[in-house]
Amino acid sequence: MTESRGNWQWLYRLGSPRWFYDISGRWLPWLSALTFFLLMTGLVWGLAFAPPDARQGNSFRIIYLHVPASFLALAGYYIMAVAGAAGLVWRVKMAFIIMKSAAPIGAVMTLIALFTGAIWGKPTWGAFWVWDARVTSMLILLFLYIGVLALQRAFHNGDVGYKASAILALVGTVNIPIIYKSVDWWYTLHQPATLKLTSAPSMHIDMLQPLLVMIGGFYVFYVLVLCLFARAEIVCQERSTVWVRRRLEGTP
């Protein structure tokens, strides 16, 4: 241990791809089982057993996909940006691998949120798409994700691509509080948040419970897919090392 590393030694252990590969391998069965259990419970409960809404009828049920996907689109962006910042400061290989793995998952979550919103918007609002502050800022989030994805593949030198896309990811974090607060700052067609940090949710408890299960399920699903993507990236980057060859051959 060199003097300059000091108390940050744990971070370097955390940043070892080999350590991550082995520990996440042990998590995978538990994460998969929990994801399956939560998503199945939430979907059956929300789609079949929760009561319909008094005004929207059954079309409100798309909330069980729309809200969890939107949560992860926003939270996943912070995960990607924080991993990118850690990579820029400490030059840890693992941080950039997490950043790279988080980008496509976040992009798909944003796409799900926009798509389910459009399907819900037609019967509820009367339009698939409107250019209000919430919907537009969410579209910008999708473009940011696509930008990060494209930029990290745009350089022959992978390290340059990582640094460039990490900076773009960091700059884009400004958009997250704008998306979150857009429905309060401006007049929008999109309604304000049903689940709030500071006050009770404006949703009946019978409809709320399956929603919370789905949000939990989406978070676990996110961690599961992040681990799988990161493991694939580790194997790809470290394919010439002895330890990867040993793992792939099945010998310890």
Added chain:
Amino acid sequence: MHPVRKQRLQWILLILVATSIGIGLVVYTLRQNANYFYTPSQIASGVAPLGVALRAGGMVTKGSLHRIADSLEVSFDVSDGAARLRVHFTGILPDLFAEGQAAVVTGKLDDQSIMRATQVLAKHDENYMPPEVADAMLEAYKRPDERARVDEEPYYEP
């Protein structure tokens, strides 16, 4: 922390602060332009531009919806509590359009300050409840002795 890493962290914080200030200024400047619609008060006070297409939003006033027989033409008022705007529209209203609920209309103001709408959208609120609960609220609201205890308007009227 190693001085080099400390410097990199400071750069990152600087980038974050600078972009936040920059975007913050843009957002502050756009605070009116980023609104999806004008309120009837803004239109009445002349904030909204005349002669161009614009959107207006508010609560559809109870009892103001009139349908013209043998056509798809309707008229109704939208209000924000302080001002009212009369809207004329020819077309099919969204399923969730109702008196006492919010709506956003796109169109032009004519010389009598009537909105000639080309599109009507229903705006949903953030409340969700099952029909039985909404019915129970409505029942409670109708009983005069209980009305004092019910602080909210009923969720919907059938």
